[in-house]
Amino acid sequence: MMRPLDLRVAPWIIAAVSAVVIAAAWNMGFRPAEATVRAAAIEAETVSSQVAAVEVMLLAAGGEPAWRRSQEARRSALQARLPMQEQLPGVLNAVDAVFRQGRLTLRNVSQGNVEPVNPAAPVMVPSADGISAATLACYRLPLTVIAEGRYHELADAIEQLTRNEFPALVSVDSMQLRRVAEGPRVEATVTLTVYLTGVLR
DSSP: OOOOOOTTTHHHHHHHHHHHHHHHHIIIIIHHHHHHHHHHHHHHHHHHHHHHHHHHHHHHTTSHHHHHHHHHHHHHHHHHTOOBGGGHHHHHHHHHHHTTSTTOEEEEEEEOOOEESSTTSOOBOOOTTOOOGGGEEEEEEEEEEEEEEEHHHHHHHHHHHTSTTSSSEEEEEEEEEEEOSSSSEEEEEEEEEEEEEEEOO
């Protein structure tokens, strides 16, 4: 036979049940929601700092119109350094000439295959001669150059490849040095990437 509930204990039971319900609701609903709100607040703070950095950059450039002009000039300068694939022989001759100057000795130049910069989503670039941007894609050609000389001569050759005056956009991906004999001369194995434009295949 069930004993009647002691009314003096009832408030404590109700309080305990309420605490359990609140804890369960917190764990199942409110805690994930709080985490989402915190993540959103952190993201908003990050975006705000990025916007502030952009505003500072625009002010430093003299305002948005001046910044757009500077970016357009930069794009045009880079565009002028992206030769067509038909101009590749001239670019390779220029690379060859850089590593044959002075007292440098060019040991070997090997090249890989011309391939799209991003095969999954070709990088489209505008051309300097007015061809539609949709007809040109950016390609890359890997090169490996082995040359011998003094360290400062090799460093100067690498620097020449990255100058604006060089007739192509070239990135220096790696360089390994090896001493070939007693003295200041070293052998350098340089991995380069030459960027080109061409009709999308």
